[in-house]
Amino acid sequence: MMRVSTSMIYDQGVSALQRQSAALLYTGQQIATGRKILTPADDPIASARALDVTQSRSVNQQFITNQGYAEDALTLVEGQLVGAGEIIQYARERVLAAGNPALSQSDRQSIATDLRAQFDAMLAIANTRDANGDYLFAGFKSNTSPFAKLTADPTNPAAFDSVRYDGDQGTRTMQVSSSRLMPVSFGGTQVFGSENGGVFAALGEFINALERGSNLGPAVGDALDKLDASLDQVLTVRAQIGSQLVEVEQLGFIGSDLDLQYATTLSNLQDLDFNEAISRLTQQQTFLQAAQQSFLRITGLSLFNYLS
The missing domain is CATH 1.20.1330.10 (f41 fragment of flagellin, N-terminal domain)
Incomplete structure (x- = not known):
């Protein structure tokens, strides 16, 4: 069996927190700008069409x-x-x-x-x-x-x-x-x-x-x-x-x-659906809080300090 080390558990927790934080930040930027595409890399096809x-x-x-x-x-x-x-x-x-x-x-x-x-x-x-x-x-x-x-x-x-x-x-x-x-x-x-x-x-x-x-x-x-x-x-x-x-x-x-x-075409390609984005932001905030609490619980276990 593969052995799970303390560092692996810690790294996975940190990675999960970073992903949730990045997703939350991205959604926040979308809401702030009113755009669903912030960079061409987000949706190359839609970005090219919007440019045309x-x-x-x-x-x-x-x-x-x-x-x-x-x-x-x-x-x-x-x-x-x-x-x-x-x-x-x-x-x-x-x-x-x-x-x-x-x-x-x-x-x-x-x-x-x-x-x-x-x-x-x-x-x-x-x-x-x-x-x-x-x-x-x-x-x-x-x-x-x-x-x-x-x-x-x-x-x-x-x-x-x-x-x-x-x-x-x-x-x-x-x-x-x-x-x-x-x-x-x-x-x-x-x-x-x-x-x-x-x-x-x-x-x-x-x-x-x-x-x-x-x-x-x-x-x-x-x-x-x-x-x-x-x-x-x-x-x-x-x-x-x-x-x-x-x-x-x-x-x-x-x-x-x-x-x-x-x-109208540009709006369909670029403009954000604020209702969907706000709902997603709320959900991402919940996920991030849950991940933070889970990470704290895992790292706070006394046995965690002794796993190797």
Whole structure:
């Protein structure tokens, strides 16, 4: 028969106490952190899965953040285009009024002055900056003022008929989902037309015709055609922005649902069942107390000191 030595009994008792203490400490740490997995070694499979889900959730949250930025950028552009459309419609009314043959040259000069103010207002919109100081309608050249006023007569600074476009046709985009790069800026000519056929040319040429006092019949018709084309251009871009805003909203709903799914999955993988853990902690405390008492009884036996 195998002989049980005093040291073996003592070592076994100490080992049992250490195991019970370690289990109790582990459960206490779980309760303190609220996590059932404290280190990857506790559950390698669940830990790896939690890491994958965490990374996917982080990417999704970045898309949600980008959606917010895209919505802000598009809303700012849309607001400027609303103003541009109102200016074009008002200018159209003034052009029609100027075509009245009963008007005096003084009346026409007043309309020309009014249209100059509308020209400058439109130019201010075309050169709008966002909160970061970037020009909205400069394409990729966001640090360059896109539109500069041109003078028709260098000897007369008040005379002008168009503008020069110094931006480009680039479109800045933002990643709003794994498969969607959304345009959030527009080249100036896409919105305001070309240098020779856009809203600025229409206004400038008509202002010059008013101030020359020439026959306005052809000028009125030409200005109305160009202003109508410019308004169509603005409305087309506004329609595109409206569609994109609806898309951003839908992507936001999808992103929120995904985030909830990721959060639920992570909770199932990582979060502690407090009721189970507290019950286990109580049981482990009982086991440890019992082991301690048993160890004390064994080591306290008088015969124990004489076993060899």
